[in-house]
Amino acid sequence: MMSENSFYAEENSPYTVRLEAFEGPLDLLLHLIQKNEMDIFNIPIALITEQYLEYLKWMKTLNLDIAGDYLLMASTLLHIKSRMLLPQPSVEEEEEGDDPRAELVRRLLEYQKYKMAATELVQRPMLDRDVFIRLISTEERAPEEERIEANLFDLIDAFRKAIERAKEESFHEVILDRLSVEDKVQEILLLLQKEKRSLPFHLLFHEQASRRVIVITFLAVLELVKMKWIRVFQAAPFETIRISPV
8 A cells, every 4th residue: 555645746847647638537447347357247345445546546646637537436436335334134125225336337337338339439440540740650660569558547557566666776766856757758759769669668767767757757658648649558458568659
């Protein structure tokens, strides 16, 4: 569990990422359900509530602007959890009553169906869609890799692993880095142009990087994704995050 006194605060920078550009609270719940291989029809509310609140703490640490929808969902989960802790009804009463999770399950299934339809639509070839200047010419590109698009929460997972490693190496953190998000954006673009291939997320910072540099790297990656200059992907769900130029 992360300490409530966060190890990092972007006090010297007003840079904030708005989550509306990426994912919503239902996306986070679906991510947790898939990651933990939960049965969507029988969600362990206590566990998923704990993990959901933990993600909100990490998102706050990352200067992610947590929209009201996320806080509303947190309240919903806590309310469902409290109802689940009440004395269980008899079999007859249970058949007549509603499962406190029923409405949440309905919303998740409906949203999951919508997301699948939207993904299929996006994957259809469209003439002159997404026209932009490529960072690397077709001739210079490495062969296409098997890829599954990574989401915001996959990136947060990768960030957490990097931070855990940085905690163990905290004695290297002598001087407070003055690197900005804008600096890191340019650095990542130059690195991709030089390498001409996809790179694992952890190679975007050196082994002895401070926790602040890791956070700024994360924010720079989000900015590049938002601008559609890079893709973040995995060979399979929950495997190593890689980035490549669009």
